[in-house]
Amino acid sequence: EKGGYDYFMLKEIAEQPKAVADTLLGRIDNAGSLTLDEVRIPASVLREVDKVVIVACGTAYHAGMIAKLAIEHWTRIPCETELASEFRYRDPILDRRTLVIAISQSGETMDTLMALRHAREQGAKVLAICNTNGSTIPRESDAVLYTHAGPEVAVASTKAFLTQLVACYLVALYLGQVRGTKWGDEIRAVIRELASIAQDVDQVLETMEPVRELARSLADKDTVLFLGRHVGYPVALEGALKLKELAYMHAEGFAAGELKHGPIALIEQDLPVVVVVPSPRGRSVLHDKIVSNIQEIRARGARTIVIAEVGDETVVPYADHLIRIPATPTLLQPLVATVPLQVFACELATARGNEVDQPRNLAKSVTVE
Ligand code: F6R
Numbered sequence: 001e002k003g004g005y006d007y008f009m010l011k012e013i014a015e016q017p018k019a020v021a022d023t024l025l026g027r028i029d030n031a032g033s034l035t036l037d038e039v040r041i042p043a044s045v046l047r048e049v050d051k052v053v054i055v056a057c058g059t060a061y062h063a064g065m066i067a068k069l070a071i072e073h074w075t076r077i078p079c080e081t082e083l084a085s086e087f088r089y090r091d092p093i094l095d096r097r098t099l100v101i102a103i104s105q106s107g108e109t110m111d112t113l114m115a116l117r118h119a120r121e122q123g124a125k126v127l128a129i130c131n132t133n134g135s136t137i138p139r140e141s142d143a144v145l146y147t148h149a150g151p152e153v154a155v156a157s158t159k160a161f162l163t164q165l166v167a168c169y170l171v172a173l174y175l176g177q178v179r180g181t182k183w184g185d186e187i188r189a190v191i192r193e194l195a196s197i198a199q200d201v202d203q204v205l206e207t208m209e210p211v212r213e214l215a216r217s218l219a220d221k222d223t224v225l226f227l228g229r230h231v232g233y234p235v236a237l238e239g240a241l242k243l244k245e246l247a248y249m250h251a252e253g254f255a256a257g258e259l260k261h262g263p264i265a266l267i268e269q270d271l272p273v274v275v276v277v278p279s280p281r282g283r284s285v286l287h288d289k290i291v292s293n294i295q296e297i298r299a300r301g302a303r304t305i306v307i308a309e310v311g312d313e314t315v316v317p318y319a320d321h322l323i324r325i326p327a328t329p330t331l332l333q334p335l336v337a338t339v340p341l342q343v344f345a346c347e348l349a350t351a352r353g354n355e356v357d358q359p360r361n362l363a364k365s366v367t368v369e
Helices: 008-014 016-024 043-050 058-075 084-091 110-120 159-179 184-195 197-205 210-218 231-248 254-259 284-299 334-351
Strands: 051-056 079-083 096-102 124-131 143-146 225-228 249-256 274-276 303-309 320-324
Touching: 008 016, 008 159, 016 159, 016 197, 043 159, 051 084, 051 110, 051 274, 058 079, 058 096, 058 159, 058 184, 058 231, 079 084, 084 110, 096 110, 096 159, 110 124, 124 159, 143 159, 159 184, 159 334, 184 197, 197 334, 210 320, 210 334, 225 231, 225 254, 225 284, 231 249, 231 274, 231 320, 231 334, 249 254, 254 284, 274 334, 284 303, 303 334, 320 334
Parallel strands: 051 079, 051 096, 096 124, 124 143, 225 249, 225 274, 274 303, 303 320
Antiparallel strands: none
16 A cells, blocks of 8 residues: 555655646646636636635645745735634734635644644635545635645645645735736746646655755754745745654754844854745845845854755855755745755655654644634
8 A cells, every 4th residue: 555665655656746747737738828727716706815825734824825925926805814713812903804724634634634623714715625525624614725635644734735835826826817917927827837847856856865865864864954045934934844844853943033042153163054035036135135144153153954946046155065956936936945845854754763753742734724
């Protein structure tokens, strides 16, 4: 049942190109427009939405953080992403024009379920992004967009995360399409890129041997830090979460701009720091800033592990280890940048003798608050 792999997690990492392609299947028409008729919230309602609130936990929350950036960019609708466990207890401001998106692989996470129940009581419309047919969260939502990752068995979420991202992009682009924004051309271009993104994920998977080697060489470290900006920040958080839950190491993700506000004090000789570098095209300001962040930490002795786009030569002098990912539109980069971090955590866990599919103290679906 593990299809020749030692662990379900390895199998599920390898299944990601297919999971991504399956989640796109039938949702982009021949003309390059999105058809999300299955999302049974009428276009007239979506056009009236004046705020989007995303609720989720753990890895799904990281997908939600990325979705916020995509939704705000392509639709200009204000969007906030909140941990489901915090949301309900602060009396959030919601009404009929609020669209709440609940993201959950299992569809049974109690915190997320409670958050969406609260949202519906306030009159908000709830759209679930879920991987499990007929589970509680989609049943209690106004509409659902299913991710087609197939069953995810390993406790640590991998392929479900990538498909959550795809579903989030689809919703963001669809909202943009339905409402019409000045980003129409960009939306069409990104839809074209999405249609072939599974191949990029596949390409990353084919180049993972050096990442595994690197992970094994770090097996006796205590701490690994992760830095990113913009969409790279949630990717950094996800890389750190994977490492905590699988390798039981102290791992933290930071927004790179926060370094000098505290975390830079943690940098010491030979501390491994993974940096997710945004594309040098498009938002080049961000790129320049992160290159100086890499220089800052390296000057203080950090061992830099740099994830950067193919062809980005500016980072080469400051990278102790360089992990290449294919070029993608800025907002889609998490689909390729997360994969090396999954492989890294899985290999480190194995090297440390941990049980990869069943990390200690964790359950696949958290049905208590
Ligand atoms: C991390 C992980 C968890 C889940 C979280 C939400 O690898 O698997 O953080 O992402 O418990 O679970 P779902 O998506 O089922 O609501």
